[in-house]
Amino acid sequence: MAASVLKRCVTAAVKVKGFSPSLLGRRWLLSASYTDTKLWEAREKDPQNLAVLANIMDRTYDRNLPVSSLTVSRFVDNISSREEIDQAEYYLYKFRHSPNCWYLRDWTVHSWIRQCLKYDGREKALHTVKNKVQYGIFPDDFTFNLLIDSYIKDGDFKSACSVVEEVMLQEAFDLPSTQILSLYALGSYLATRPQLTVSEERALGASLLICGLMKDDTVGLNAQLLGNALLGKVEMLNGIHAVFKGMPLLWTHGYLGRALAVMEQVAAEPGDVKLSKDILDYVSNILQELSSTADTDSSGDESGGEEEADKKQETVDEEDEAERAKLPQYVSRFKELSSQLESLGKVDTASFQTLVTSLAQQNLEASEKLDIEQYESRVQAWESEKRQLILREKEMKEKAEEEKRERLAAKAAAKR
Numbered sequence: 001m002a003a004s005v006l007k008r009c010v011t012a013a014v015k016v017k018g019f020s021p022s023l024l025g026r027r028w029l030l031s032a033s034y035t036d037t038k039l040w041e042a043r044e045k046d047p048q049n050l051a052v053l054a055n056i057m058d059r060t061y062d063r064n065l066p067v068s069s070l071t072v073s074r075f076v077d078n079i080s081s082r083e084e085i086d087q088a089e090y091y092l093y094k095f096r097h098s099p100n101c102w103y104l105r106d107w108t109v110h111s112w113i114r115q116c117l118k119y120d121g122r123e124k125a126l127h128t129v130k131n132k133v134q135y136g137i138f139p140d141d142f143t144f145n146l147l148i149d150s151y152i153k154d155g156d157f158k159s160a161c162s163v164v165e166e167v168m169l170q171e172a173f174d175l176p177s178t179q180i181l182s183l184y185a186l187g188s189y190l191a192t193r194p195q196l197t198v199s200e201e202r203a204l205g206a207s208l209l210i211c212g213l214m215k216d217d218t219v220g221l222n223a224q225l226l227g228n229a230l231l232g233k234v235e236m237l238n239g240i241h242a243v244f245k246g247m248p249l250l251w252t253h254g255y256l257g258r259a260l261a262v263m264e265q266v267a268a269e270p271g272d273v274k275l276s277k278d279i280l281d282y283v284s285n286i287l288q289e290l291s292s293t294a295d296t297d298s299s300g301d302e303s304g305g306e307e308e309a310d311k312k313q314e315t316v317d318e319e320d321e322a323e324r325a326k327l328p329q330y331v332s333r334f335k336e337l338s339s340q341l342e343s344l345g346k347v348d349t350a351s352f353q354t355l356v357t358s359l360a361q362q363n364l365e366a367s368e369k370l371d372i373e374q375y376e377s378r379v380q381a382w383e384s385e386k387r388q389l390i391l392r393e394k395e396m397k398e399k400a401e402e403e404k405r406e407r408l409a410a411k412a413a414a415k416r
Contacts, residue, residue: 029360030149030181034368039376040114043383046390048078050087057091066100070389073108076115085121088112089128089135096136104136107382110143117150126159129166141167141175142375148181157192160185161204168207171248173214176367180360182211183219187356190226190282198234198242205230206247218272219359222279222352225262229283232256236290236327239320253323256330259283263337266346274348276355280338287331294327 053075057067072095076088092112095104116125125147128135139147144167151160164182173179186208196204205227212223232255235243244251266275316324341347348355 029153029364030145030177031365031368034372035146035149037114037118039379040111043379044387046074046077048074050075050078050084053078054087054091057094061094061098066098067095068393069095069100069103069105069108070386070393073105073111073386076108076111079115079119082119082121085116085119085124088115089124092128092135092137096134101136105382105385106140107379107386109137109139110382112137113139113143113147117146122147122150126162130162132166138170140378141172141178142371142378144172145175145178145181145371148178148185152181152185152188157185157189158194161189161207164207164211165203168203168210169246169248171210173211175371177364177371179211179214180356180364180367182207183215183223183356184360186211186223187353191351191353198237201230202234202243202247205234206249210248218274218276218348219352219355221262221266221273222276222355225259225275226279226282226352228255228259228262229286232259233286233290235320236324237293239316240323253319254326256287257326260330260333260337263334263341267337267340267344274346275341276348276350276352278351280341280347283334284338287327287334290327291331294324 053071057071057075060067072091075091079085079088092104095101112128113125116122128137129139129147132138144163148160148163148167151157151163164185167173167178167182173182186204190204194200207227208223209227209231212220212227214220215223231243231249235253235255240251240253243249243255263275266273338347350358
């Protein structure tokens, strides 16, 4: 077992370009106590036959009646195989599209993610999280952490970033541990130098920016810089509407300008906050790419005809064109600020990945303690709420049985 864990951690580290061998022996993932299932498994059991529960739900839906959240909860809690993960996914979908859709319990969402991790159904967990509107799966911070951590430990940083994207969309970066894990996943994925589509750059940029805004330190400011730059690239290429649509982002122009503002802030601060050289290089490459694209578009406009011009006008308005016209100023200002930061000794030779790894090593353990305490309290509250629902269910069944007996007695009396 120990050998297997070590092998997995080493494999994850090797997959990341530039990972320092000296970091292999250090703690950089969620601890065993954080991911331990003992507390969750110690809850009061409510054994159920899934075939019976499925039959009850099917008959209830056929009669156009609402299925209770307790029934769905019992189904998820009693999953015991990979095949039953698929069945539960179906009933989560059905419940989401029923009159009771708003009553899916928080502990059911948590249980669903835990069951998926336990029975090799992690892709189902990610699928339902990414399609949350269809399944009603909105995890809390602690649950998000478990899912992100599982991908990080397997070295699947792209999937980890997909989870981080959902955290960003829910604006759920409240816990320091979630911020650290998210930044670690983003930094590790970027270190692999992936070829990104525009939509992926938009998602990564928004995740870096919103998570970075939670931290006013070296790591946070580096994340803000690159996040704004990536979003600025999308804005320059596709217009501002392509940036903020469906995202918790500002819909005002000037994301590249906001990236430069981060550089100005670091240059003006008297502290030891620095910007990473590889982040500055990344931003420089973005500006060079945009400049090359602008030159190509300019030459193409001369010979492209009215049809291409009309097509561009559909997605880019006058304000977008005005922002594009500022690109040469942004490039010039970036060079000035880069030289200024260099002369002030505010350029860190350490890579962004190294910075987020150091952040995880130094702060993750301390942030875990409060998370675990809050989780223990939350589980107790969930169990108390569940007992109340079970009691209410029992009372309602007894009342229904009593009413049924009274009706039957009244009918019998009427026949006499």
